[in-house]
Each structure stands twice: as C-alpha cells, then as structure tokens.
Amino acid sequence: MQKNIGSVMGLYPTPVTVVGTVVEGRVNWLPVAHVGIVEHHTFMISVDKAHEFSNKGIQQNKTVSVSLVNQKMLQAADYCGIVKGADTDKSDMFKYHFGRVQGAPIIDEAPLSMECEILDMVKVGNFNNYIVKPVNTYVQEEYLNERGKVDYEKMSPVLFEFQNANYLSTGSVIGKCWNIGRDYKKN
C-alpha cells in the first residue's frame, strides 16, 4: 500500500556534478546535483543565489565546466560542497587545465567533463537555474566503447539523493531501451 508523504521532491537520484568556474581570476569548484536535461543538447544547473561567489563567476564569464564525479573524486567533491569559495581557495582541490572555452576549467581526472556556454537563466525562488549547452565533452578513453559512445556502466558516475543525504553508485545494465517493451504481453 502506498502512503502519501506530502509535497516531497521525489525525483532522485540525480548525478553529482562539479561545476567549474573562474571567479576573480581564481578557479572555483561548486558541487551541483540539482541538474536536468531540458532538451537533447541543453541542460539545467540549479544554483542557490546564496552561492554569490560561484554565481558571480558564472554570470561574468557566461561559461562553466560541468564534470561527472567518480568514487575517487568523491571526497574532494564533497569538501567543495562544504566550504565556500569566498572564504576558502578551492582551486587546488582538483588538477585542471583549460580547453577551448575560457572560464571553464576541466578536471583532469573527471570521467567526463563538459565545457559549457550559459544560454539563459531562469530564477525560481532562491535559485538561479542556468540553462547550459555543452560545446565540448571530454571523456576518459577507457569509458568509450568501440562505437565511440560513453559506457556509463563502466564509468559508474556517483549519484545523489537529498532525503537521506546519501551518495549512491549506479548499477549494471538491465535492458535495452525501446526494445524490451516489444515483447510485452497485454492482458
């Protein structure tokens, strides 16, 4: 039997990302797990207005990097989500380099990192929801399959859920999309 637990956000788990910015000439890392695809080539990152330091960099540069996180990076990523860039220099938390987009530092060890342009911003409550477009996506070669596609089972990006404030790992492939339904037998 289902129980109504009220007006509770149930849309978890979501991927953990680290958003890279350059603020006042310094690289800053902001973990963001409230993310979502809004169109095939566009997604949203939801950033609390209270994160004034990161917001400043995002709005000035109109670019960011968005990286997925693996278990090796998780402790450093979590630390970046505890301390504030305005008070603490987080630039050395990850080794990084710049690719083709200014203001979008790429984490060397990230399993996947996207250099993104900010297309728009939608304010909802206390959050600036940035609509971003990846212009270059860098993937560790070991996570690319023979067809040049990302193998998310191998990559196993870390997931997040807010109800219990937990990190989760992804599982294994359980079926083929637009395929397993073909054999469904209606009663």
Ligand SMILES: Cc1cc2nc3c(=O)[nH]c(=O)nc-3n(C[C@H](O)[C@H](O)[C@H](O)COP(=O)(O)O)c2cc1C
């Ligand atoms: C796993 C995780 C997920 C987070 N997701 C978000 C998020 O989606 N949006 C947000 O505004 N803050 C999120 N935060 C909080 C910020 O990352 C955190 O407050 C950070 O220290 C702000 O950094 P800054 O002051 O350098 O901008 C998250 C933190 C963690 C640890």
